[in-house]
Amino acid sequence: MQTLQPNTLLQGGRYKIIKTLGQGGFGITYLAIQSGLEREVAVKEFFMKEFCERDSATSHVTLGMETSRDMVKRFRAKFIKEARNIAKLNHPNIVRIIDVFEENGTAYYVMEYAKGGSLGEKLRKKGSFSKSIATRYITQVAEAVGYIHQRKMNHLDIKPDNIMLSGDDNVILIDFGLSKQYDATTGSQTSSTPVGISEGYAPIEQYQIGGVASFTPETDIYALGATYFKMLTGITPPSAPSLLEDGVSIESLKAKRVSKNVVDTILHSMYSKKKDRFHSIEDFLQGLRDYSNSNKVKSLISDKEEMLVLNEKVLTFNINGVSFEMVRIDSGSFFMGATSDMEETEEELEECEYIVQSIYEKPIHKVTLCNYYIGRTVVTQKMWTAIMGANPSKFRGANKPVENISWSDCLVFISKLNALTGKVFRLPTEAEWEFAARGGNLSRHYRYSGSDTLANVAWCDITSEYDTTSDVAKKQPNELGLYDMSGNVYEWCSDWYGDYSCIAQHNPMGAKYGESRVARGGSWLDASVLCRISSRSCFSADTKDYFIGLRLALSE
Known part of the structure; x- marks a missing residue:
């Protein structure tokens, strides 16, 4: 018998054992009744199960073989010291010691009893x-x-x-x-x-x-x-x-x-x-x-309710009969760049003939952003046409992304949009784009924007049926309700392209000067490695091609 039996009395009847709660290498814990106050308490008994033995008739504990007796005595002294140290502590989330005593050849301390279990x-x-x-x-x-x-x-x-x-x-x-x-x-x-x-x-x-x-x-x-x-x-x-x-x-x-x-x-x-x-x-x-x-x-809240909350953070605009939505991105911090979930797989390296893309996504650095809004989708051809009066895209379709537009063309479009709305729309910074693509504060750390399975969220080289862009919002959205941030078309950002710094940054604007502008997200003709959230690309500001579009941003 190792444990005290139910109804065993300690301290002359002051504590009555009800049952054993648990046993570890150094002690046994019991549920007991403190008779004077008629309350439940927990009693911990010093008992090193590898060395101690108990007399079943008297409950007396012996401290093992002669060779181990000194060691057991040292631990028993530590047990008593532990009780006295804890008794000096006064914190609502630390167990409270009620009593400490020696009996049956061993030591005990009494604690408040936590009724909720462990x-x-x-x-x-x-x-x-x-x-x-x-x-x-x-x-x-x-x-x-x-x-x-x-x-x-x-x-x-x-x-x-x-x-x-x-x-x-x-x-x-x-x-x-x-x-x-x-x-x-x-x-x-x-x-x-x-x-x-x-x-x-x-x-x-x-x-x-x-x-x-x-x-x-x-x-x-x-x-x-x-x-x-x-x-x-x-x-x-x-x-x-x-x-x-x-x-x-x-x-x-x-x-x-x-x-x-x-x-x-x-x-x-x-x-x-x-x-x-x-x-x-x-x-x-x-x-x-x-x-x-x-x-x-x-x-x-549940995931379903979460989407309802997200919908309450949306601004809807209607310009010349075409509506579009801007989703509010709450302020937050994240680590930008090739985090561990973004490193290339062996298959992706083979796709790109072993060109390591992630070297351009380092060093990883902490970025903190204020609140802002970003487009639920990229700008569609019908929206571009409603503002500009013409459609420059190669792959025509009202709900397809506008493409074949330069970075400079985007500034003209935004200037006209701002004149119509009285707002100050702009291109997102590279950091704003990545934070939104990662899901902002709701991020689930997906590799692509909204999933670890590329086909669920992206039109790209291995998921598109045809060599063309696709209508927006046909794949599943990411955690923020944003569509097509991986694949379909690259999205121009406001930044000059430059090397990352390891220094933590607040609302970074990118390099002060450069030869090309940042574009993010990959496109319908790209391999999966270029559709990773952290992947970076760049083009000269006057580049026009059928795989580059834009997504709007708006400061709060």
């Missing part, structure tokens, strides 16, 4: 959580961890099974058995007990001797990211050693339609090297705030 149990039943619920839970855990970090303490074992839920569905961080306290001045550990490892949640430094000898917020931040990943996907992350080469895969996050802000938060928490992770809980929480601010409505 996040681990809930995940095993539900599979995963919605983005809004997972974000609320992980925010509360992060705030608790930030509190202990202020006191130079690392938890070192954050995972769903160590996060409990109160009766009102708020989280309670428990199990500080592996935690370490560090000297407030030097940052060095004040104990030398071994560091445990929870596979999937422990970063690489916990596998290394001396890896957490100094206070390091990044270690717990890794575990927060891993726990967030688990809550969103239902999948336990791979162990840290297996991630050294390729890092965290985002495919399972993409399958759950998780926004880019969330993916970025998880990736920046779970980098293998500490120097690449968030360096404080405040940084981690800021990533969550960026997500929450950009998803105030989205996090609580």
